[in-house]
Amino acid sequence: MGIFTLFKKSVYSPEFYREVLGKPFSFSIKYFYSLVLVLAVALTIGISIDLVPKAYVFLRDLGPAILNYFPKELEVRVKDGTASSNVTEPYALPLPDELRQFMKTSDGDAPRAKNLFVINTGSSFSEEEFKNYDTLVLLTKNSVAWQNEKSGKIELQQLNQTPNTTINKKKVSELVDVVNRFSRWVIPFFIFAIFAFTMVVLSFHLVYLLLGALLIWFLGRIKKAGIGYKKAYQVGLHAMSLGMAFDFFAFFLTPGARVRFLFTILMLVVVWINLPSGEASSPEASPRVA
Numbered sequence: 470m471g472i473f474t475l476f477k478k479s480v481y482s483p484e485f486y487r488e489v490l491g492k493p494f495s496f497s498i499k500y501f502y503s504l505v506l507v508l509a510v511a512l513t514i515g516i517s518i519d520l521v522p523k524a525y526v527f528l529r530d531l532g533p534a535i536l537n538y539f540p541k542e543l544e545v546r547v548k549d550g551t552a553s554s555n556v557t558e559p560y561a562l563p564l565p566d567e568l569r570q571f572m573k574t575s576d577g578d579a580p581r582a583k584n585l586f587v588i589n590t591g592s593s594f595s596e597e598e599f600k601n602y603d604t605l606v607l608l609t610k611n612s613v614a615w616q617n618e619k620s621g622k623i624e625l626q627q628l629n630q631t632p633n634t635t636i637n638k639k640k641v642s643e644l645v646d647v648v649n650r651f652s653r654w655v656i657p658f659f660i661f662a663i664f665a666f667t668m669v670v671l672s673f674h675l676v677y678l679l680l681g682a683l684l685i686w687f688l689g690r691i692k693k694a695g696i697g698y699k700k701a702y703q704v705g706l707h708a709m710s711l712g713m714a715f716d717f718f719a720f721f722l723t724p725g726a727r728v729r730f731l732f733t734i735l736m737l738v739v740v741w742i743n744l745p746s747g748e749a750s751s752p753e754a755s756p757r758v759a
Contacts, residue, residue, distance in 0.1 A: 472503045479711075505674075511717065512717065545635070545636045551628065558590060558591055560588040563583065564580065565585070583603040586606045587606070587607050587608070590609060593611060596623060678706070685701040685702075688740050693747040704740060708736045709732075
């Protein structure tokens with residue numbers, strides 16, 4: 470049977486569930502991962518349709534934007550853990566509106582700081598100075614500081630472990646060229662990463678079922694189906710199908726909306742209407758892992 474036929478029977482077919490009780494465990498594992506593969510491919514396509522064009526435009530415009538933004542006259546040097554520059558300090562680089570919008574959080578909040586970067590290598594770090602400069606990042610004589618947007622705390626990194634380096638427009642241009650050469654692989658890697666992550670997340674249903682199988686075993690006891698824990702787990706591999714499909718459509722139609730315990734309720738409803746009553750024979754009689 471094809472995956473879609475098996476899915477349909479896994480949602481509703483008492484006769485199919487009667488057959489499942491006599492089938493090897495590997496049959497249900499194969500079905501589960503076939504369903505996971507279909508959902509992972511569909512999710513990857515759905516997410517990629519939205520994000521890949523945006524990622525392409527971002528990568529295409531990133532290099533030129535950085536080169537246009539970086540001041541022609543600016544040169545920053547770090548030597549033996551001490552920073553210096555060739556400009557009059559304090560020197561501020563304003564936060565561009567485009568970057569401010571890009572840095573929006575999931576709640577829609579954008580950074581409120583006026584500056585992206587402030588250089589003041591004539592003094593050491595002080596929290597008061599950081600706040601006065603209204604910046605996201607501050608480079609001082611021997612440290613670089615930034616504000617953690619989530620916690621609101623100021624993070625500080627000393628420069629004594631930083632290798633000697635010089636940053637100017639020529640160096641930035643060279644870096645952009647390197648990024649451009651590798652950017653052709655970013656989008657394929659991005660798509661693969663979505664697929665791999667989705668496969669892993671969906672596979673966690675197997676862990677959830679370690680507990681869910683106990684509930685299925687309990688329903689089996691009520692219906693006098695005569696199944697043990699292992700068969701209850703196997704039944705769950707099919708009974709989860711409706712909940713997994715529901716979560717798939719909810720992800721796109723109502724992202725972020727969740728009904729507590731709905732997945733478990735759907736699974737148990739499928740078990741209740743499909744599991745044979747007092748007709749199944751199984752060598753397992755207690756809720757133990759076989």
